[in-house]
Amino acid sequence: MNFRYEVPTRVIMGPGVVRKNAGEFSALGKRALIVTGGSSGRLSGALDDVRAALREKNLEWEVFDRIENNPTPENVEEAGAAARKLKADLIIAIGGGSPLDAGKAAAVLAVKEMDPLELFKGPLTVKPLPVVAIPTTAGTGSEVTPYSILTRRDLQTKKSFGHPSLFPRVALLDPEYTYSLPYQVTVNTAIDALSHAMEGYLGKRSMPLSDILAEQAMKEFGQCIEDLVNNNLTPETRERLLYMSMLAGMVIAHTGTTIMHGMGYSLTYFKNIPHGRANGLVMKEYLRFNLECAEEKINRVIRLLGLPGMEKFGEILDKLLPCEEQFTDAELHQYASLVMLQRSTGSNIREAREEDIFHILRRSLK
Numbered sequence: 001m002n003f004r005y006e007v008p009t010r011v012i013m014g015p016g017v018v019r020k021n022a023g024e025f026s027a028l029g030k031r032a033l034i035v036t037g038g039s040s041g042r043l044s045g046a047l048d049d050v051r052a053a054l055r056e057k058n059l060e061w062e063v064f065d066r067i068e069n070n071p072t073p074e075n076v077e078e079a080g081a082a083a084r085k086l087k088a089d090l091i092i093a094i095g096g097g098s099p100l101d102a103g104k105a106a107a108v109l110a111v112k113e114m115d116p117l118e119l120f121k122g123p124l125t126v127k128p129l130p131v132v133a134i135p136t137t138a139g140t141g142s143e144v145t146p147y148s149i150l151t152r153r154d155l156q157t158k159k160s161f162g163h164p165s166l167f168p169r170v171a172l173l174d175p176e177y178t179y180s181l182p183y184q185v186t187v188n189t190a191i192d193a194l195s196h197a198m199e200g201y202l203g204k205r206s207m208p209l210s211d212i213l214a215e216q217a218m219k220e221f222g223q224c225i226e227d228l229v230n231n232n233l234t235p236e237t238r239e240r241l242l243y244m245s246m247l248a249g250m251v252i253a254h255t256g257t258t259i260m261h262g263m264g265y266s267l268t269y270f271k272n273i274p275h276g277r278a279n280g281l282v283m284k285e286y287l288r289f290n291l292e293c294a295e296e297k298i299n300r301v302i303r304l305l306g307l308p309g310m311e312k313f314g315e316i317l318d319k320l321l322p323c324e325e326q327f328t329d330a331e332l333h334q335y336a337s338l339v340m341l342q343r344s345t346g347s348n349i350r351e352a353r354e355e356d357i358f359h360i361l362r363r364s365l366k
């Protein structure tokens with residue numbers, strides 16, 4: 001064995017975790033910029049809890065609540081400018097993956113004013129502000145990854161940048177913050193988490209240690225399938241989904257993603273399809289494509305999910321994510337060519353050529 005594995009984030013999970021751990025904020029800074037979306041912080045209850053915790057510890061703060069879904073460099077630069085103006089020494093990111101990723105970018109831009117596209121150019125040369133991540137969706141696992149994914153209009157896709165210094169210092173996981181999630185957002189984000197576990201498990205960069213986390217994540221997901229299909233989201237299921245999405249985040253923190261995410265990015269960029277749903281629409285064909293290189297592991301995925309076979313898995317995905325969007329072949333060719341430009345495409349276990357990607361997209365979407 002010859003590997004390096006690192007997730008330096010302190011993870012604290014449980015009901016009431018923010019109020020019970022106010023000391024985590026005061027240990028990291030005195031003046032915090034809270035970075036969140038238009039509604040997630042408020043609807044989840046997390047924003048009120050954070051304010052109460054900061055008040056208790058006499059921290060100063062300001063709220064930046066204009067993070068868009070699938071944020072752009074311009075959007076995170078606004079948050080960075082707000083942090084510089086406040087002279088913030090701590091970023092508290094509350095929300096789904098969009099605000100969490102934006103919070104990481106803002107943590108860099110807070111210490112150095114620059115064109116946000118510089119974030120994508122090579123290793124970071126500055127030390128970003130510490131980030132506390134408080135997820136309100138159970139999906140991206142961004143609370144335990146060093147990645148930030150932004151929408152690049154100049155490249156017509158989404159692109160990630162990452163650096164070990166961007167791991168949040170602390171992740172505070174309270175399943176109750178996910179109770180306010182609408183059903184379809186719950187499904188989409190859960191599928192995103194499943195895609196992380198799968199791609200990490202089946203990709204070239206998988207290793208025994210990350211496989212343990214991936215297998216457990218898929219097993220936990222399997223126990224939620226019935227409740228997801230029946231829209232019976234009990235507190236136990238909510239908790240399990242938040243836990244498994246964190247495990248799956250720890251997987252991709254090491255392995256990165258592969259072609260499923262690459263294809264999903266085009267569906268989001270061009271058709272505004274939510275991230276998890278976009279991955280889910282191509283998930284079954286992604287597995288089929290990889291079968292010849294990873295049959296044993298893929299059969300294991302299906303077993304871990306508690307399912308009798310691939311067909312049943314396909315039926316479940318169709319129920320959870322009925323495909324309504326229309327695509328032309330020309331669009332799918334364009335998406336396939338963009339997937340070839342993603343670095344993560346090279347990590348797929350079976351070598352994927354542009355033509356292969358086109359066929360996966362076509363089988364999935366037409």
Ligand code: NAP
Pocket residue numbers: 036037038039040041043044067068069070071095096097098099101136137139140141142145146147148149158177178179180181182185189192275276
């Ligand atoms: P999201 O874009 O953060 O949020 C989706 C929607 O759900 C938004 O409208 C959001 O409201 C709302 N919402 C969030 N929490 C809520 C709650 N508790 N109650 C009610 N509404 C709530 O979705 P996401 O799937 O979590 O994140 C997707 C982003 O993460 C994408 O940009 C994706 O590329 C990225 N991602 C990052 C990683 C990583 O490792 N960093 C991994 C996978 C994906 P608001 O409008 O208020 O935000």
Ligand code: FE
Pocket residue numbers: 140192196261275
């Ligand atoms: Fe994802």
